[in-house]
Amino acid sequence: MREQKYTPYLFISPFFLLFTLFSVGPLVYALYMSFNRIESFAQAPEFVGLRQYINILTDPRFHRSLLNIFTYTVVAVSFTLAISLLLANLLNVRLPGRVVYRSAYFLPVVTSLVAAGIFFRLILAERVGILNEILRSFGLPSYRWLNDPKLMMPSLIVVTTWRSFGFFLVIFLAAIQNIPSELYDASRVDGASITQTLFRITLPLLFPTIFFCIVTATIGSIQLFDEPYVLFTAQGGVPPRDEVITPAIYLYNSAFQQFRFGKAAAVGFIVSLIIFILTLAQVRIMGRRGGFST
Amino acid sequence: MRMRLLSIITVLFMIFVGAGQLTAQQAEPENAEITIMGWDQMSTTYLDKAAAPFIKAHPNVKLNRLDLASGDAINKVIVGMSSGVGCPDIFICDPDWQPKMVALNGLLDITPVVGPVKNNILPDLLHMITVNGKIIRVPMAYNPIFFYYRKDIFDQYGVSAPKDWTVDFMRIADKVTKDKNASGEPNHYLGDINDWQVEFWMIGRQELYANKDGSPNLDTPVKAEVLKWIKEVVDKKYMRFGTFLSPEAWELMKNNVDVAQSAPFWEVGFGLKRMGYKPELEGKWRTALWPAWKPGESYPGGSHGSGGWAVWAKTKYPKLCMELLSWFLTDSAAKEMAIGRVLGPATKSGTAALADQGDPFFGGQKIWKLISDSGSIVNNFSYNKNHSVFSAALSAAVHNVVEKGMAPEEALKQAQAQALNDMK
Amino acid sequence: MKPRSIASFGVLYLFLTVVAVVTLLPFYWGLIAAFRPSNDIFNPSLLPGPLTVVNFIDLFRSSLYPRWFLNSCLVAIAYASLTLFFCSLAGYAFAKYEFKGKNALFLIVLGSMMIPVWATLVPLYSLYSKINSLNRYWVLIVPGSAPALGIFMMRQYIFGIPSEMIDSGRVDGCSEFRIYLSIIVPVIPPALGALAIIMFMFSWNNFLIPLILMQNQVRLTVPVGLASFVGLTRPVYGPLIAGTLISVIPVLVIFVRMQKELVSGITIGAVKG
Numbered sequence: 005m006r007e008q009k010y011t012p013y014l015f016i017s018p019f020f021l022l023f024t025l026f027s028v029g030p031l032v033y034a035l036y037m038s039f040n041r042i043e044s045f046a047q048a049p050e051f052v053g054l055r056q057y058i059n060i061l062t063d064p065r066f067h068r069s070l071l072n073i074f075t076y077t078v079v080a081v082s083f084t085l086a087i088s089l090l091l092a093n094l095l096n097v098r099l100p101g102r103v104v105y106r107s108a109y110f111l112p113v114v115t116s117l118v119a120a121g122i123f124f125r126l127i128l129a130e131r132v133g134i135l136n137e138i139l140r141s142f143g144l145p146s147y148r149w150l151n152d153p154k155l156m157m158p159s160l161i162v163v164t165t166w167r168s169f170g171f172f173l174v175i176f177l178a179a180i181q182n183i184p185s186e187l188y189d190a191s192r193v194d195g196a197s198i199t200q201t202l203f204r205i206t207l208p209l210l211f212p213t214i215f216f217c218i219v220t221a222t223i224g225s226i227q228l229f230d231e232p233y234v235l236f237t238a239q240g241g242v243p244p245r246d247e248v249i250t251p252a253i254y255l256y257n258s259a260f261q262q263f264r265f266g267k268a269a270a271v272g273f274i275v276s277l278i279i280f281i282l283t284l285a286q287v288r289i290m291g292r293r294g295g296f297s298t
Numbered sequence: 299m300r301m302r303l304l305s306i307i308t309v310l311f312m313i314f315v316g317a318g319q320l321t322a323q324q325a326e327p328e329n330a331e332i333t334i335m336g337w338d339q340m341s342t343t344y345l346d347k348a349a350a351p352f353i354k355a356h357p358n359v360k361l362n363r364l365d366l367a368s369g370d371a372i373n374k375v376i377v378g379m380s381s382g383v384g385c386p387d388i389f390i391c392d393p394d395w396q397p398k399m400v401a402l403n404g405l406l407d408i409t410p411v412v413g414p415v416k417n418n419i420l421p422d423l424l425h426m427i428t429v430n431g432k433i434i435r436v437p438m439a440y441n442p443i444f445f446y447y448r449k450d451i452f453d454q455y456g457v458s459a460p461k462d463w464t465v466d467f468m469r470i471a472d473k474v475t476k477d478k479n480a481s482g483e484p485n486h487y488l489g490d491i492n493d494w495q496v497e498f499w500m501i502g503r504q505e506l507y508a509n510k511d512g513s514p515n516l517d518t519p520v521k522a523e524v525l526k527w528i529k530e531v532v533d534k535k536y537m538r539f540g541t542f543l544s545p546e547a548w549e550l551m552k553n554n555v556d557v558a559q560s561a562p563f564w565e566v567g568f569g570l571k572r573m574g575y576k577p578e579l580e581g582k583w584r585t586a587l588w589p590a591w592k593p594g595e596s597y598p599g600g601s602h603g604s605g606g607w608a609v610w611a612k613t614k615y616p617k618l619c620m621e622l623l624s625w626f627l628t629d630s631a632a633k634e635m636a637i638g639r640v641l642g643p644a645t646k647s648g649t650a651a652l653a654d655q656g657d658p659f660f661g662g663q664k665i666w667k668l669i670s671d672s673g674s675i676v677n678n679f680s681y682n683k684n685h686s687v688f689s690a691a692l693s694a695a696v697h698n699v700v701e702k703g704m705a706p707e708e709a710l711k712q713a714q715a716q717a718l719n720d721m722k
Numbered sequence: 723m724k725p726r727s728i729a730s731f732g733v734l735y736l737f738l739t740v741v742a743v744v745t746l747l748p749f750y751w752g753l754i755a756a757f758r759p760s761n762d763i764f765n766p767s768l769l770p771g772p773l774t775v776v777n778f779i780d781l782f783r784s785s786l787y788p789r790w791f792l793n794s795c796l797v798a799i800a801y802a803s804l805t806l807f808f809c810s811l812a813g814y815a816f817a818k819y820e821f822k823g824k825n826a827l828f829l830i831v832l833g834s835m836m837i838p839v840w841a842t843l844v845p846l847y848s849l850y851s852k853i854n855s856l857n858r859y860w861v862l863i864v865p866g867s868a869p870a871l872g873i874f875m876m877r878q879y880i881f882g883i884p885s886e887m888i889d890s891g892r893v894d895g896c897s898e899f900r901i902y903l904s905i906i907v908p909v910i911p912p913a914l915g916a917l918a919i920i921m922f923m924f925s926w927n928n929f930l931i932p933l934i935l936m937q938n939q940v941r942l943t944v945p946v947g948l949a950s951f952v953g954l955t956r957p958v959y960g961p962l963i964a965g966t967l968i969s970v971i972p973v974l975v976i977f978v979r980m981q982k983e984l985v986s987g988i989t990i991g992a993v994k995g
Contacts, residue, residue: 011899012821013821015811015812015814015815016811018811018868019868019873020827020830022865022866023868026842027834027842029849030845030846031845033845033849034841043402044380044402047402055722063719091738091741094734094737095738097734099734106981107974107977109742109745110977111745111746111749111974112745113923114923114927114977115966116945117927117929117945118929118948118949119948119962119965119966120748122959123966126755126959129544129546130540130546131541131549148540151539152701153697166748230929259844260372260376262684262687262720262721263380265380268844269841272838272841362940377844377847382851383851383852383856384847384851
């Protein structure tokens with residue numbers, strides 16, 4: 005039928021239309037911007053070629069942001085997925101009230117980001133925050149969670165983990181429950197221990213899901229902006245310090261603190277390239293075992 | 299099925315509504331719409347009162363109020379100015395941002411509004427709002443920096459307000475912080491300190507952030523000396539680092555832990571009342587002049603510089619905006635603004651109008667008069683369009699010195715390099 | 723999987739409960755703080771003191787919070803609906819049709835996920851301002867309304883629909899769109915449910931875009947509106963915390979009610995494939 009021939013194209017056209025208008029078009033314009041020095045759109049841009057790219061790639065602060073985001077991604081993704089995986093396995097036990105726990109764990113995920121940021125700024129405050137208050141009541145020392153250079157990144161990781169572990173938990177839980185129970189019954193008959201069940205049955209079967217989560221979490225982590233911005237922007241608008249600067253914040257600073265829109269566009273490109281390469285690498289490495297099919 | 303149909307209809311409706319307003323955009327002059335952007339919810343009451351006469355005179359003009367957090371507000375303004383579209387008509391312009399906005403040609407010349415009442419504006423402020431002979435802001439307030447202290451507790455230790463920061467302050471601080479609690483923390487701190495306050499010291503010592511050619515001027519002996527001083531007061535636990543202007547600071551002042559504070563008037567002055575402070579404490583805080591740096595010097599205390607109302611150069615309604623702003627300069631408006639926004643009035647007559655508020659300056663009436671009557675205390679302090687960049691670099695240097703133990707000279711060198719880098 | 727013994731049962735419960743408590747602690751603290759007077763917010767006691775609703779009153783009195791809430795709801799619902807429609811269409815096409823360039827086009831879809839939002843922020847602002855569309859609701863709803871994640875999930879799910887149903891529809895002489903409406907759509911509610919919640923959440927929590935694009939106090943969404951309580955140096959935390967609590971409720975309600983669909987939807991979408 006002729007209709008069948010063009011229908012699929014029709015059906016996917018909304019996506020491609022929107023994509024072209026609102027992603028590709030601006031991206032192309034951003035590429036053009038990255039070769040120009042633009043401090044205001046009301047004035048003519050000044051062509052500078054690759055200079056902005058060179059400035060960015062030789063900026064120690066940019067290097068720091070890359071280092072930060074790399075460290076952050078590795079630690080946070082592992083940490084978050086490990087916790088959600090563990091909890092998912094535990095919740096898989098046929099416990100009454102499981103749904104309640106699941107809702108509790110998911111609650112941080114639905115919180116508005118600004119509000120979560122404010123909550124934690126107050127909780128982690130040095131003298132009046134309840135965390136330190138609790139520590140002091142147990143005779144433990146209190147810490148400057150948001151100000152001590154050594155503690156800023158760990159605090160950030162804890163906050164983002166708090167926010168996102170529930171999301172992956174739900175995914176993992178669903179995946180585990182998808183494993184046919186005959187497998188588990190058979191293994192119990194064979195006398196397998198819990199660890200053996202975990203490592204020989206659950207994890208291998210979960211691998212596609214784990215892989216999907218790793219890729220998703222990584223892509224999200226590299227683009228991290230909101231949490232560090234809300235937690236660490238000092239009063240007076242001073243941007244987050246180098247200990248927690250991420251490429252996204254670096255871009256934001258370039259655009260809205262230094263007003264180098266061309267430079268900001270260039271940063272966007274460099275980071276997009278990094279994401280792209282990283283994701284490609286992940287797919288390559290895990291693709292075969294993860295069964296990632298197109 | 300019905301639900302989905304309903305949602306689709308909702309969506310289409312929204313799109314039509316949005317599209318429909320596209321065509322209705324052409325506004326007639328009688329139905330003008332002016333967007334005023336303030337910083338926070340506290341702009342509300344005083345703005346409404348100050349604008350009341352204007353609203354009465356122009357019932358057809360719609361005033362859109364937009365209040366955003368300051369960092370976000372600045373973004374909106376700058377992006378709007380940069381793109382040439384979408385900037386609010388009237389907004390609060392910080393002195394830090396003024397040079398940048400001037401560079402973007404984003405500020406309307408409002409000399410017609412402010413010029414006639416020039417002589418009523420405090421001299422220090424007049425200097426700040428004039429660029430190349432044109433007045434581009436209506437000053438909102440005057441923010442001199444005071445030294446606040448708990449006289450009752452200072453009396454206990456037999457000390458009075460310090461006269462300088464290097465010798466007298468250290469002597470006083472040593473006495474007041476002597477008593478420690480169980481965790482080894484002093485019972486009393488002489489306030490808190492932050493990278494932001496470094497600016498205050500620079501103002502006091504007439505140090506600029508930038509050279510005449512616009513390049514950063516961060517690596518200087520004066521700045522190194524200030525950084526050394528900051529590290530010393532933090533190490534000796536005379537002051538705390540990193541909590542300035544935070545909710546913590548208020549708690550600690552409320553609970554008698556912080557017994558001194560050096561800050562612009564707006565924070566501590568009326569703020570003590572506003573934050574639900576214990577009324578009995580109010581009578582115990584006193585004001586003193588900002589101390590000089592070294593013994594023998596003098597510094598009456600200039601202004602940190604406060605926000606002012608500015609008009610977007612490309613507004614559709616320049617005349618209306620200017621008329622609205624003229625109402626902000628009346629005595630009643632200045633007084634409302636002082637009370638509502640917790641700031642000092644920008645005009646001399648406004649100051650007089652505050653007389654019925656008791657003593658908002660905590661015994662500092664004389665000091666206020668001295669400061670506000672003085673000529674341009676800080677006329678050398680001019681901001682640079684890259685101020686935010688330099689400020690951030692200096693802030694990083696402060697943290698490096700205080701928290702990582704870096705040598706001040708080293709930290710300042712790094713700051714200078716970073717600022718130069720970010721300027722490229 | 724059944725637990726091995728009563729003891730391990732108990733330990734399990736204990737552990738899960740501790741984790742739940744730690745997770746919920748910030749909310750609990752926010753809850754009691756919201757009912758404390760504004761100048762007592764930082765009272766570190768974990769027990770609620772005398773209750774007062776003054777923060778909520780302040781919230782409604784000194785801001786347009788109800789209007790923001792309405793804005794957020796409308797925008798999020800519209801966004802979720804539009805997304806469902808576009809993503810299910812495209813997902814169906816990729817799952818059940820064979821056409822030239824299908825694989826390449828799908829790769830493009832996946833690739834689109836990797837463009838960070840803020841990379842195109844400034845050019846987009848420029849674009850919208852030139853077509854006079856700043857401050858219009860549609861810029862919050864339409865641009866991202868066919869997200870790749872949604873298409874991906876839909877595709878995975880629709881794979882599982884037996885092709886015989888589709889073929890029989892064709893034999894009956896239905897138009898392709900009819901097939902979509904009458905056969906595909908009724909069968910995918912679980913996946914739709916999951917996608918709807920995710921998209922609703924995404925729109926609800928979106929901060930940067932409404933911040934930059936909305937010009938007028940009346941049109942702000944909840945996150946941006948709440949942020950306006952965090953002024954330069956005098957954050958008013960009472961109304962902020964109250965507003966936050968209220969803002970968590972819609973998504974929570976939706977989640978609680980649609981948990982089953984959400985879970986099975988994510989299962990099919992994310993797990994099988």
